Amino acid sequence: MSACISPSEQALRQQLLALSEAGLPLVDDPWAWLAERLQLSLDDCLALLQRLQGEGAIRRIAAVPNHYRLGYRHNGMTVWDVSDEEMARLGPLVGSQPFVSHCYRRPRREDWHYNLFAMVHGRTAEEIDDYRQRIRELLGNACRADDMLVSSRILKKTGLRVASRTAGDTPTV
């Protein structure tokens, strides 16, 4: 959330979000398409995108694949009980493995002891078992217990659409 941006810049960001969060049309120049609608020059539009990415409000501007449709039908949420002292070293190490798509530290709860989550994807069950084993080797003795929760069904996957909510609810970009 950017605290020190002008109302006109804020409006511009909201408009950009509404225009692009569901994907851009496949036209020859998507940035020119966007610039025209935002009433910006192409250069200003590219600068805005770069600024938002630099600030972290945009993670990436990309061709976003649907891995499930590409045959990556197996996903495993691997969970690990990692010693707190070792987390600063091991969290980034697990997160940097090329087969890990998401990796987060989360709190332990009374009924839940795992504090490191790493999502792995594969085309076969063996592939994700192998990834789990590789993470296990990286963590070594710093890990007391682990599990892998495989998904058997997707019950809802809307992809977040913030701009389509009511105006009052819309968080700032």
Place this chain on the structure above:
Amino acid sequence: MHLDDLSRRLIDRFQHGLPLCAEPYAAMARELDCSEAAVLDALALLQQADALSRVGPVFEHSRAGASTLVALAVPEERLEQVAAQVNQHPEVNHNYLREHRYNLWFVLTAPHRAQIDQVLAQIAAETGLAPLDLPMQRAYRIDLGFPLGDTP
């Protein structure tokens, strides 16, 4: 879906970022050593086949509000009913069935943490189940995609 060579290289090369310049598809075509029309055709085909979820910016919503990962341990025979109860909340944007005692896993996103707490309380009341609330404390990697490598 089977990917041809161009589509595979296109995804591997550009799932992390598109060129931010005038006529980006022409720039991609130069890198992929094909025509701009071939890039656009490949993208259109991938999108039609739902192999591409979109082309464009991926916004970082967690900066713009609050979110958490939630798990419920749902008795097998109540799964459909509980999943429906959970999904009717607009704050729920992913919901997966997983093989574990905690078998229902979903993400809640809202402008403020107070709203998350409210939804958690509502879900607890509606389902009679105690939600496990696991907000992110630290991100070590956030979905930057992964290489497709070779098809088997």
